[in-house]
Amino acid sequence: MSPDSQEGRTTRILLDGHGGDGAPGIVIDALVQALDKSDSGLVFGIVGRSDLLLPVLRDAGIAEQVELVEAADIIDMCEAPIVALRRKKNSSIHVGARAVRDGYWDALVSAGNTGALMAISMLILKTIPGIDRPALASTIPAVGGGSTFFLDIGANVDCTSEHLLQFAVMGSCYLQAAEGIESPRVGLLNIGSEDIKGTDVVKVAATKLRDSGLNFIGNVEGTDLFGDSVDVVVCDGFVGNVSLKTMEGVAKLILYELKSELTSSIIAKTGALLASGALHRVKDALNPSEHNGAPLLGLNGIVVKSHGSADAHGYLSAIDVAVREVRENLIDITVKTMNAMAET
Amino acid sequence: MSPDSQEGRTTRILLDGHGGDGAPGIVIDALVQALDKSDSGLVFGIVGRSDLLLPVLRDAGIAEQVELVEAADIIDMCEAPIVALRRKKNSSIHVGARAVRDGYWDALVSAGNTGALMAISMLILKTIPGIDRPALASTIPAVGGGSTFFLDIGANVDCTSEHLLQFAVMGSCYLQAAEGIESPRVGLLNIGSEDIKGTDVVKVAATKLRDSGLNFIGNVEGTDLFGDSVDVVVCDGFVGNVSLKTMEGVAKLILYELKSELTSSIIAKTGALLASGALHRVKDALNPSEHNGAPLLGLNGIVVKSHGSADAHGYLSAIDVAVREVRENLIDITVKTMNAMAET
Numbered sequence: 258m259s260p261d262s263q264e265g266r267t268t269r270i271l272l273d274g275h276g277g278d279g280a281p282g283i284v285i286d287a288l289v290q291a292l293d294k295s296d297s298g299l300v301f302g303i304v305g306r307s308d309l310l311l312p313v314l315r316d317a318g319i320a321e322q323v324e325l326v327e328a329a330d331i332i333d334m335c336e337a338p339i340v341a342l343r344r345k346k347n348s349s350i351h352v353g354a355r356a357v358r359d360g361y362w363d364a365l366v367s368a369g370n371t372g373a374l375m376a377i378s379m380l381i382l383k384t385i386p387g388i389d390r391p392a393l394a395s396t397i398p399a400v401g402g403g404s405t406f407f408l409d410i411g412a413n414v415d416c417t418s419e420h421l422l423q424f425a426v427m428g429s430c431y432l433q434a435a436e437g438i439e440s441p442r443v444g445l446l447n448i449g450s451e452d453i454k455g456t457d458v459v460k461v462a463a464t465k466l467r468d469s470g471l472n473f474i475g476n477v478e479g480t481d482l483f484g485d486s487v488d489v490v491v492c493d494g495f496v497g498n499v500s501l502k503t504m505e506g507v508a509k510l511i512l513y514e515l516k517s518e519l520t521s522s523i524i525a526k527t528g529a530l531l532a533s534g535a536l537h538r539v540k541d542a543l544n545p546s547e548h549n550g551a552p553l554l555g556l557n558g559i560v561v562k563s564h565g566s567a568d569a570h571g572y573l574s575a576i577d578v579a580v581r582e583v584r585e586n587l588i589d590i591t592v593k594t595m596n597a598m599a600e601t
Numbered sequence: 602m603s604p605d606s607q608e609g610r611t612t613r614i615l616l617d618g619h620g621g622d623g624a625p626g627i628v629i630d631a632l633v634q635a636l637d638k639s640d641s642g643l644v645f646g647i648v649g650r651s652d653l654l655l656p657v658l659r660d661a662g663i664a665e666q667v668e669l670v671e672a673a674d675i676i677d678m679c680e681a682p683i684v685a686l687r688r689k690k691n692s693s694i695h696v697g698a699r700a701v702r703d704g705y706w707d708a709l710v711s712a713g714n715t716g717a718l719m720a721i722s723m724l725i726l727k728t729i730p731g732i733d734r735p736a737l738a739s740t741i742p743a744v745g746g747g748s749t750f751f752l753d754i755g756a757n758v759d760c761t762s763e764h765l766l767q768f769a770v771m772g773s774c775y776l777q778a779a780e781g782i783e784s785p786r787v788g789l790l791n792i793g794s795e796d797i798k799g800t801d802v803v804k805v806a807a808t809k810l811r812d813s814g815l816n817f818i819g820n821v822e823g824t825d826l827f828g829d830s831v832d833v834v835v836c837d838g839f840v841g842n843v844s845l846k847t848m849e850g851v852a853k854l855i856l857y858e859l860k861s862e863l864t865s866s867i868i869a870k871t872g873a874l875l876a877s878g879a880l881h882r883v884k885d886a887l888n889p890s891e892h893n894g895a896p897l898l899g900l901n902g903i904v905v906k907s908h909g910s911a912d913a914h915g916y917l918s919a920i921d922v923a924v925r926e927v928r929e930n931l932i933d934i935t936v937k938t939m940n941a942m943a944e945t
Binding site for chain 2: 337398399400411414415446448453454455456457459478479480481482483484492494495496498499500501502503504505506507508509510511513514515
């Protein structure tokens with residue numbers, strides 16, 4: 258932990274009781290596991306409709322250990338963010354974000370509607386000074402057990418070079434805080450390593466990154482996301498989302514093909530049976546649940562998005578991300594970096 | 602074959618003797634295999650420096666069966682396209698493209714510098730009337746042995762909605778000609794299936810595609826590239842290139858992880874040995890050589906790009922693509938479709 262970390266202080270994490278495919282069951286299963294880990298410095302709350310949440314908390318035997326925060330409205334997974342933002346002002350996300358803004362809770366974790374979570378968090382928490390828009394990030398598995406931190410993965414479809422620079426700051430500060438990497442290597446996603454490559458926005462972003470004081474290593478390509486040469490990769494949210502969904506698609510295709518190939522003959526079938534432990538471990542490594550917890554970065558408060566289809570184990574990863582962000586002072590680190598950049 | 606196909610006529614394919622990692626050896630190995638297939642309607646030529654090519658043709662014993670077209674200049678793989686275009690006017694690509702333009706040859710196949718191939722082909726062959734810019738396409742493997750035709754994969758980084766519409770026409774006509782698909786399903790790559798998603802360019806492109814007369818099925822996502830719901834997917838060249846390189850990266854990562862997992866214990870090792878045939882077939886399915894031959898579409902002449910690192914087998918696939926494009930009258934089909942669209 259850094260000298261700034263809030264050692265000794267209680268960390269208060271609020272979970273959204275609604276949203277996601279298996280809420281509230283999965284949220285409460287994750288909560289049971291989190292409480293079992295018995296980190297005495299952690300306090301958990303759950304925000305939502307108490308008539309729906311309290312019985313499940315009681316069934317799980319944890320009603321006494323969790324603070325229940327009342328919120329009357331529930332946002333549907335397919336609801337337009339703007340509608341949710343305006344018409345459901347007592348949603349679990351609204352109430353949760355206000356509680357974080359007011360300092361009663363240190364972080365909000367939600368598996369709800371991403372667009373609504375982003376829009377409402379932005380409205381209530383605002384962004385860190387100097388940051389125009391929050392971004393959504395993901396951790397990509399890389400060779401040799403490593404990983405690459407990748408943003409924006411869909412929050413901002415149209416980006417300027419200034420936005421890309423801000424994403425680089427957010428990603429770099431996140432890795433410093435959450436992973437303890439001192440000077441994260443930042444790459445700009447492009448279609449070639451040469452300076453002449455890419456759109457005008459990307460070319461200008463490269464110039465700004467070179468002057469930023471960040472550890473900018475230059476242009477990187479789609480293949481580099483899975484290597485060990487870069488820690489943070491930034492791009493606009495359209496490109497990031499397509500790339501992320503391409504990964505999902507390829508992984509599914511490969512596992513599908515392997516499965517059908519491996520059951521196509523008796524010999525291969527026997528081989529597959531003997532190798533099944535290994536195959537399952539690889540499948541797990543590519544499972545979004547294992548890498549769950551997409552931080553919403555750039556907000557003036559900590560909000561973590563859990564994948565809508567994550568299981569309790571995945572939801573627990575998202576909780577862990579929130580705890581690390583709080584304890585390692587992500588917001589302070591980002592504010593300081595933005596200030597230092599503004600001064601140069 | 603369609604009623605329009607050039608049955609009975611000789612098909613004349615010119616191969617670029619330079620460019621690519623293993624030229625001219627791999628080109629000539631592919632040529633030997635192509636000649637062995639003994640399609641009597643095929644005539645092959647090779648363009649380049651005869652002092653370098655003739656000895657290799659003689660060694661391979663095919664000097665008598667292949668027409669040698671002299672070209673004095675060689676373009677380096679890393680040379681800037683604009684420099685190659687202007688300063689090496691007697692390069693194998695220049696001479697080859699002029700020979701296609703003048704009708705001496707029906708198609709040019711090259712494993713050379715992609716940017717130079719695109720720029721020179723565009724200058725010499727021009728585009729089909731109504732098409733502003735040529736595009737580069739790739740065939741993506743999909744579940745169940747199917748495939749998706751994907752463009753633009755890097756020729757055009759900034760695209761208007763009109764360009765995306767033109768890519769859809771090119772892709773659709775290619776699948777009609779080369780794969781015999783009557784009414785290819787066209788999808789627009791986006792970050793969600795809903796109409797409100799994406800950049801303004803993409804939203805306008807969706808409107809144009811809906812009115813185009815093409816079989817437009819709407820927005821598709823990165824995951825859909827590997828499914829069986831769509832035949833042609835269009836996007837700008839920046840997004841397409843990132844997506845394609847993401848695929849490469851994921852495939853490498855998965856095979857790397859599988860390999861290390863499968864050799865991590867005696868049991869898994871035995872399993873991997875028994876399953877190795879199946880694993881290799883999957884690796885082959887994801888090998889670019891197997892799906893080689895990226896057509897440069899939209900040009901008023903047939904040019905096919907072979908991957909710079911393709912082996913002779915991969916180069917042969919690129920030759921096959923060129924032969925199908927010629928025999929099934931790709932250019933005529935595209936001209937007719939563009940005309941029909943202009944009239945409505």
